[in-house]
Amino acid sequence: MTYRIAIVEDDIDQQQNYSDALQRRGFETQCFSRVEEALTGITNDRPDLVLLDVVLGDDPDGGFTICRKLLDRGDNIPIIFLSDRSDEIDQVFGLRLGAWDYQTKPISLALLAERIKGLLRIHHARSADNETAPHYENAGLSLDEEKSFASWHEKTLPLTLTEFRLLTAIVKSGPVGTDYNSLCESTMQRMVTNGTINSHIKNIRKKFNALDHTFQCIRNKPGFGYRWEKQ
Amino acid sequence: MGLNYWDDIRKTTLTAQARIQAIEAKAIATTLLATQQNIRELLAADEDSELQKHALSAPSIKQPIRLDGLFGDWPLQANAPPRFNLNHPVWLAVPDSPSETAFSLRLAQSSQHLYVAIDVRDSNVVLRKPSHLRLDYNDHIQLTYHDESGALRRVILPAEQEGALASYYTDRHWQFGRDVNSASPKHKNNQNIASHKTGIQGYWHKTTEGYALEFRIPITQLDTVQSQIHFAIVDVDDNPAYGPQAIVASLPKNLEDKLNPVALHARELQRVIDQLKSTYARLWIYDSRGREWAFAERDPQAEIAPITFDSQCVRDALDGKIKPLHHMNDTDGKLNRLLVCYPIIEHGETLGVVVIDESAHHVLEQEEARVRVIAIKVGSAISLLLLVLLTYAFTLVRRISRLSEESSKSIDLHGRIERSTINASRNFPDEIGDLSRNITTLLEKQHSYMNFLERIPQTLRHEISNPLNKLRTSLENLLDHQPHLANDNYIRKIDSGIDQISRITLHLTEAASLESAIKEEQLIKTDLITFLDGYLSVWDEQINYTPWDKKPAFILGDSSRLEQLFDKLLDNAISFCSKTGKVLVHVERHTDRIAVIIENDGPTLPSESTAGLFSPMVSTRSSGSSIHLGLGLHIAKLISDQHKALLVGKNREDRSGVIFSVEFNLLREN
DSSP states (O other): OOOOEEESSHHHHHHHHHHHHHHTTTTTEEEEOSHHHHHHHHSSSSEEEEOOSSTTBBTTTHHHHHHHHHHTTTOOOOEEEEEEEOOOOHHHHHHHHTEEEEEEEOOOOOHHHHHHHHHHHHHHHHHHTTTTSOEEEHHHHHHEETEEEEEETTTOOOOOHHHHHHHHHHHHHHGOOEEHHHHHTTTTOOSSOOOHHHHHHHHHHHHHHHTTTOOOEEETTTTEEEEEOOO | HHHHHHHHHHHHHHHHHHHHHHHHHHHHHHHHHOTTTTHHHHHHHHTGGGGGGBBOOBOOOOOOOOOOOOTTSSSSSSSSOOEEETTTTEESSSSOOOOOOOEEEEEEEOOSSEEEEEEEESSSOOOOOTTOSSSSSEEEEEEEEOTTTOOOEEEEOOOOEEOOOOOOOOOOTSOOOOOOSEEEEEGGGGOOOOOOOOOOOOEEOSSEEEEEEEEEEEEEGGGGSSSSSEEEEEEEOOOOTOOOOEEEESOGGTTTTTTBBBOOOOOHHHHHHHTTTTTSSSEEEEEEOOOOEEEEOOTTTOOOOOOOSSSSSHHHHTTTTTEEEEEEEEEOOOOOEEEEEEEEETTTEEEEEEEEEEHHHHHHHHHHHHHHEEEHHHHHHHHHHHHHHHHHHHHHHHHHHHHHHHHHBBBOOSSSSOOOOOTTTTSSSHHHHHHHHHHHHHHHHHHHHHHHHHHHHHHHHHHHHHHHHHHHHHHHHHHOOOOOGGGGGGHHHHHHHHHHHHHEEEEEEEEHHHHHHTTTTTOEEHHHHHHHHHHHHGTHHHHHTTTOOOOOOOOEEEEHHHHHHHHHHHHHHOOOOSSOOEEEEEEEEESSEOOOEEEEEEEEOOOOOOTTTTTTTTTOOTOOOOOOOOHHHHHHHHHHHHOOOOOEEEEOOTEEEEEEEEEOOOTTTO
């Protein structure tokens, strides 16, 4: 099956690069550089996934506008933001709008393609309601890797894809733990430092604590990485 | 100097007072002449008559006299009281017979009463018998005067018994009591009882030589214009006929139809000077014969020697001297009284004299009181002014202090603007308010500039990201199309350069976002020793240790931030360490602190001063090919500040390398 990816990017060179890279990997692409143009094109010819830049021409929030309008009308299209705006508030806002992921530039095209494949697989799995998807259960924590879905004592954990991958890596490592290098690789991002990992872990802990203020399962191994310890 | 000044004030005050007294006396004299139509009648009546020779004196008294028949409480008089005996007989039962009957008479007046004391010599006192309706069958005294309406009044004072004096209005027959409101005398058959309501109060007292009376008549019942009174002692011996043996009067027989003149305080004059009695110690009005027509005094209790009519001051005034001011001195020569006597002159004739007496001590006391009041008021005003000034000064100091404090707090230790609005004195329309508003304006501008600076890394990253992404994606596409270029040296250098730029943007973002991120982070109890053991285990090959005590050392910390802190310090130490040198880590414990010390051999810091060492974008040493944006130590400093730890960097004493130490406060549970 060939998936069609809509690329909304106002920089024609980057737009072309994304399109070329994705087409070489077997995707069909449709490219837009303006908000109205993108909304019309996506409406007329519905893609399987949308890759959105946030800043579109003179509109600093054009990508957010497109995302809101698409999701408001009930289109269950997976959306990935790909932007140079790396502030936490922008990422949080994009994810709250309903985007599946938020990636910051510069990005590796190979990793971008893998991420798109992963999301499409998850989307397909969710659409098919695949009961045989692998689950991982650990003392109140439930991880559905196929759907990138996590819950804590049957309450949904609103993790991003990167956070889900980090949590999965830590949980699987158990009390022995996993080091920073492994964790960096699990994010499937190009430029990741220990500090980036620590920031992600802080966010994961916050989300756990919002459901359970006694949560302390993710333990730091100073200088090494993180480990999972049952409560 | 103060004493001289006070002496000058005293002299000026007394001089002014004397002048005021003279003006006042003149004003009284003028007022009397202008308002009292009968002034001449009052002061100059019968001036040449024979009757005036028998005028009676009724000096003023300060204290009421106790009416008990004893004369010990009467004021001493310069002259002996007039005594009347057979040299003044008006009638004798046996003409030319010797008689011992005699009486002496004293008069005194207060503002309300005329006091009379009569001492009668009578060897055979005959008292009135209760069965007698007649009042003349016993020794008695006949009293005659003009009442307030000018009508002639006769009062008989019979000798009745020791005690309260009996008095009865009577008629010219001097026999029965007479109702003052009835036209005819009452007779026994009519069963009428004579009225006792004469208004006279007194005491009848039996003495060894006879008897004595002491009584008083209300001044309001007397005519103070025709102020005349007459006394006659009727001696009745005990005989069947009850006839009188002798009558001795206060006037000789040739004047038996007359009354003795007596100078009673004239109500008209008294009214004038009563209005001034609170102003002066004492005021008198005398006529030209020395009779006192009016008297008033401020304080009856005050002990001031009386002024006699024949004093030099009065005599001078009566002689027509207009300014007879007399200073009366104490025995020690100090001035103690101011006496002014001003003549009352009508048509060139001196009718009388106004005398004003004042105590110098009182005047000075009043002046002192005034000065004291002024001093108190001035002192109070100055104190109030000082208080107001002090309050104002205190308010200013407080406002300036608050402004200073708020200004200091608006910028943190690193020069960052904590808040750009100064509230202290912001709404005051004065110079401090202007200063506050100016500081606010400055801070706002500085804050905007700081925001601009702080946003530079973010902005830079945003601006670099797109071209960098274009480069990277283009390079990736190029390598996809032409895989053989992957080993090209130039392509590898391009890839490496893109990586380096990517790291730079990453570091810029990290430093920029750290400051805001750590503000929201909470520190928890952390064992620094356990942390160090775990953390340093991954650095085994690169650093050396001096073993330390494994006893737990709890601090308030965030392990991931501590990692970041020591990452920066160790990265810094390793990157600047010489090729043959070492990086050494050790721990020093103190009572309430613990320090982690990281040393490295290699180039030293250019200056012993560490100022600016932790500032962003500052790199003081060269280390070859590594990227040094000068953000590492800045981040370390931010994290150590977050942990309230002391981060210090310095050269070794032998200048063989550099030492960085982070000193944490231990929790008390240790």
